[in-house]
Structures are given as structure tokens and as C-alpha cells.
Amino acid sequence: MEINDLFAQALPVTPPWTIASSQLEGSPAVLTLNLEVPAGSKMACPKCDRGGCGVHDRVEKRWRHLNFWQYETYLVAKVPRVRCDECGVHLADVPWARPGSGFTLLFEALVLVLSSEMPVSKCAEMIGEHDTRLWRVIHHYVGKAHQEQDWSRVERVAVDETSRRKGHRYVTNFVDTDTGNLLFMTDGKSADTFERFALELVEHQGDPNSITEVAIDMSPAFRSGAAKHFPQAEVVFDRFHVMQMAGEALDRVRKQINRQVGGLGKGAMWALRGNESNLTIDQKAQRKRLCREHQTLGRAMALREYLQDMWIYANADLGREHFESWYSWARRCRLEPFKELALRLRNHLSGILAYYNNWTTSGMIEAINGKLQLAKKRARGYRNFRNFRAIAYWIAGGIRPGAGLPNPLSMPAF
DSSP states (O other), rough: OOHHHHHHHHHHOTOOOEEEEEETTTTTEEEEEEEOOTTTOOOOOTOOSSSEEEEEEEEEEEEEEETTEEEEEEEEEEEEEEETTEEEEOOOTTTTTTOSSSBBHHHHHHHHHHHHHHHHHHHHHHOOOOOOHHHHHHHHHHHHHHTTOOOOTOOEEEEEEEEEEEEEEEEEEEEETOOOOOEEEESOSSTTHHHHHHHHHTTTOOGGGGOOEEEOOOOOHHHHHHHHTTEEEEEEEOOHHHHHHHHHHHHHHHHHHHHHHHHOTHHHHHHHHOOOGOOOOHHHHHHHHHHHHHHHHHHHHHHHHHHHHHGGGSSSSHHHHHHHHHHHHHHHHHHHHHHHHHHHHHHHHHHHHHHHHOOOOSHHHHHHHHHHHHHHHHHHTSSHHHHHHHHHHHHHOOOTTTTTOOGGGGSOOO
């Protein structure tokens, strides 16, 4: 078997294409495979697929391919421009690469495999390409997979913002509550983000009027956006954000006491934050000691923990009864941060109790945020929001970029 026949079987090359020649030259050595269509061949029109079209002229193109042995490999071909009586003259498609790409399909598949396991910058370093070229591949396949998603059955969404970089640069995420998939990510955290999602929903065969529930925090921008663009949806104020507000009220009390006594000691802030179940043994002991020594702080902690029990009940009526008891205590507690919190929660009570309709919690939202932190690590060195969003859709959006590509790991080794 001649060496060119070996290469033809390995690619593989399909008629009318043939490997005309191959060269291994340069330092370091680079393998170049030259492909051609024999003179007089007839080809299909790339636009209408009509067969038997003649060749008008040829344009030389070059693609990076998987390495043969240890050698960097390129395919070079004079690609025919096909003359069709119906469509005119157009560049023919080649079976080994998609139009406009400088890589073969197998090489792009390798890029996706590597990028799914490591930062794109590291992948670029490993295969000897600039990461900008790899991002183009990722954007193509992630964008295609995301565009093809059907959102016609989306009825419940959760909305939250997360920082995409230091300096208070935020993105807003829209998540399908029922599947846990990230549907849409957009820059900023204004009311306009809801309009953008509504338009995107229509593009994916969804209907804004079919959205029955929107889980958000209590920010005026989110409340305004949800009311305007999803008027049929019931608003649920997520309990994670409610407890976050209670934690902030407790922290304000801690700061006041800290100033009064000249300091609560090292680690006090972290010992008093969050749920006791998440603390170390030493932090639990420090929390109990501080609450015992400072009655005001102990009262604030008790208010926070009693509010947290509002979500343990079987229905909204019992939850409301618990809130009324907490509200009465909070309004009489002589702790200004909790008195203010009580009034704010009272004004949003219907949305807080809407939790009981579908038992909507923050667990799914927090899982997505965890995946987005992974996206930021994987996109290490990403230069813009578009790159971050592509990786986020990939790992949190329930999509499979390049699902139809050949598997580069199943190719024979040479």
C-alpha cells in the first residue's frame, strides 16, 4: 500500500476527492496532505444539492488536522467553485470540514473534548493554537446547540444575578426551575434583562404568557421586570434571599456591638454568619459564648433562627401564622435592623408564602451558581462576557455541543 493510500483510508477521503501528494518537511517537521478533485469531475451544488454541476474554478484552502504520528498535520485542497444553473457559482462543501473553519471536523471534535476538561487557554497551549481560534470553535458549537433548544414547555423560572468579574460586573441568569438548566444569561441586572429573556423565550418556541412562576429576590428592578414581561406569572421571593437579608440585619447588630465594646474578638464575624450546621466545633462554641455574653446579639440571633423556621410547615396558612408571630416579636425587639426587616418582609409576604405552591427553594439556583464558578475557572483568561456565557451554557445549560461530530478518541493511532 502506498503512503497516500494509507492517508486516504485514515482520513477517510471520499470520491471524487483523492490525496494527490504528501510532504513531510520543515523544522519542526510538518506533514501536508494535498487533496484534489480530478479534472472533469461533476459535483453537487452546495446550495440546492443538485448533482452533475460543472467546476467553474478552484480556490486553495488549508485546514489543521489531527496529528499523524507526532507530526502536526494540515490538509490543503484546491476547492472547486461549482456552477449551478439555478444558484450560480458557489464554493463546494468539503466532507472533512465545515464552511469557514480552518480546522477539520476531527480537530474541532478534539478541541471540544479537551475544552470540556480544562481551561481553554491550557487547551490552546497543549495543541499549539492561539486560544482565539479555539473560542471560535466553541462559540459555533455551543451557539448551535443552544439555539436548537426547545423551550415550549418552560413554565417556571428562577432568576438570580452573579458576578462575572471583580468590580461589580454582574450577569443575570434565567434557570428552568423544573429541569435545573440554565436557559439564558445576559449582562447586567436591570429590569431590561427580563425583556431580553422574553424575546429569547419566543426564539426558542416558548411563550412569556405561559410562565406561571418566577422566583426572584426583592430588588425593585427584578420585581418591575417580572411584572411587566411575565404578567401571568406568580412571583416567589426565594427563601435564600430572605435569610440573606436576615443575616445582613444580624451583621448590622454585630457591628454596633463591636463598636460599643471595642471588638468581639478574632473570627467573630464568621462564627455568627450562616447556619450553625455549617460551622466548625470552635466556631459553634464561639457563637454560643458571644450570644451568652451579649444579650442584644443573642436576641438578634434568636430572631434570625426563628424566622428560618417559617419554611418547615406543610402549608402556607401555618407559614403565615409563624410569620405573624415572628413579625410581632421583631417589631417589639428594639433592634432597628430587625424592625426594618420586619416591615420589608411584611410588604412582600404574599411572594414569600408563594413558596408553598411548588416548594420552590434556592437549592437549584445555588447549584447553578456553583457551576458558574466552575465556568469562570474553566474560562480562565477569557476576555469578554461572550466567552464566559458560552462556557456557562455548556456546563449548566443541558446541551451537548458537537454531538454529531466524530469521536477523535476512537480514531486509530498511527
